Amino acid sequence: MRRKISSNTSVILIIIIAGFTLSSYFFDQMVIRKEDKLRNLNIKLSSSNLEIADLNSLNNQVEDLKYFIYDEFFLKKRYRNYWIKNLIILDKNFKETQYLNSEIQESINSVYIAITDIKTRIIEYYIDAVVAHNTINLKIKSIYQFYDKLFPQYFEMVDGELHYNFPEIGFSEMFEEIKDRLNSKDFNKYAVLSYDDQKFDDAIENFNFNDWYDIYQYSYVLVNNFEFYLKYIEPDIDFLNNLIVSKEEYRDNLIAEITKNNSHKNFFILVSIISQISSLLFLLILFRLLIINKK
C-alpha cells in the first residue's frame, strides 16, 4: 500500500538529506579536481627545480670563468715588466744601465745562459697570454653555446640557422692597437712564435732588442685585453643572479600553493565525510519521525 508523505517536516528532512548527499558528491568532485591541480603543480615544481639547478650550475660556471680571468690578469700583470727589465740590465747596448751591468754580471754564473733564459721567458710570457685568450674563448663557448634562449645576443641567424657568435677580440686586432709603436709591423713575425718551434729558436738567436720590446708591448696589450671578456661576463652574472632570484620566488610560491591545495583537499575530504554522516543522521531522524507518527 502506498502512502503519501503528509508531514511537512518529513519533506524538509528529505530535502536536507538530499542537500547533504549532493554536498557530499560535490566535495568528492572537488577532491578529484584538487588532486588533478596538485598533479599539475607538482609537475611545474619539478620543472622549476630543474630550471633553478640548471641556472645555478650555469651561474657557477660563469663565476668560475670570471675568477679565472681575474687570476690570469692579476698574475700576468704582476710580472709584466720583469723579463724586459732583466734584458735591459744585461744588454750591453744600454749605456744608461751599463754601470749596473758589470756589477750584476759578477753574480751571474753564465750571462749567455741568463740572457737566453730571459729571451725564452719573454716568448713564453707572450705564448701564455695567447693560450690564456684561447682558453678563455673555449671556456666561454663551452658555457654559452647551449643557452641561445637565455643569451640570444650571443647568437645570430645565418641562412635560417642559429650560430654561436660571442664577441671575440682577434689577435691581429690587438696587434693593430699598438702597431704604430712597434718596430716591426708584421703581425706574422710574432704570431708564428706561438706555434712554430723553429721560429722560436731562431728568435732567441737573431731577434734584436727592438723585437723583444715589440713582443713585450704586444704581450702587455694581450694581458690588458683579458678585461675585454669581463665587459660581457659581469653583466651576465648580474642577469643570472636576478633570474635565479625570480625563479626561486616563483618556486616558493608554487610550494606554498601546493601546500595550500593539499590542505584544501584534506578539508574537502572531511567536509564530504561530514556531509555523508549528516545525511545518514537526518535519514535516521526521518525514520524516527515516521515511526513516531504511526504511533
Place this chain on the structure above:
Amino acid sequence: MRSFRFTILQSFLFSINKNQRKALIFINAGIFLSIFAVSAAIVSFVIEKKISQKQEELIYLQIQSSENAQLMSYFENEINKIEQSISLEEDDRVKTEYLFNTKLNSRTISGTDYYGPFIYSMVKDYNDIQKYLEKDGYDAFNINDPINQALIEMIEESWTSEEVKEFKNSILEVKKYTNQLDDIDTKDYHFKEVPNVKDLITEIKSYEITNEVVYDDYFESLRFLFAIRIWSKQFLKLLKGSFAYDKDNINNLKQDIISLSNLEKKIILITFVLQFFIFIIIQIFEINSFVTHIKKKIL
C-alpha cells in the same frame, strides 16, 4: 529507483507494530552514533586546520633554511678562496721581498710592479662585493644598517657578550679598511699604458722598492682581505646558528604535525567505524522493508 526504495521503506515503517519500541531504540542509537560521528569529523576538521597552519609555517621555515644552507656553502667557499689567496700571497710576497735584497731583483721588479696588481684586484673585488650587497639595499659594512642592527639584536639573545663584541668588531674592522680602499684610485694601478723603454730604464735606475704610497695601499688591501675573512667567518657562524635554530623549529613542527596527524587518523578511524554502524542500522531497516514487501506480495 531511490523514490521506489523510499516508498517501500515508508510502507515498512508504517507497518511496524510489534517491534516499534525496539526499532526506536535502534534508531535512537543510530542518531546518537551519527551525532558522535559528526562531532568526531568536526574535531578532525579543526585538527586539519591546525595541521595546515603548521605545514605552511614549516614550508616557509624550510625555504628559509634551504636559503641559509646555500648561503652557508657560498660563505664556506669564499672563506676557502680568501684563505688560499692569503696563503699564496704571503708565500710569494715574503720570497719576493727577500729577493728585493739582491742587486738584480731590486732593479728588475719595483714595488709598483709587484704590489700594484694586488691593490687593483682587491679594490675591484671590494667594488664587486659592494655592488652585490647594495643591490639588495644592504650596507653590510655599516654597523648602523637596520639589517645589521637586527642581526646584533638577534645574536645578543644567544651569544656571549664576548662573541657579540667580536661580531661587531668584524663589521667595524671591514668598514675601516673599506674607507681606505675608497680613497684608492684604481687608475693608478691599472697599468693600461705600455711603458716606453725610457720609463723602464728610469724605474731600473731609481729602484724604488718601497714607494710609501704603494706600500701603504698594498697593506691596506691585504688588511681588508684579512678583515673580510674574519667578517665572513663571523657571518658564517651567525648563519650556522640561525640554521641550527631553524632546524630545531623544523623538527618541532614536524613532531607537532606527526602527532596531530596521528590523532586525526585515529579520530577519522572512529568516525568511519561509527559511520559503518549507522550504515548497518539503516541497512537493517532497508532490508527488512524489502523482505516485508516481498512477503506481502507472495501472500
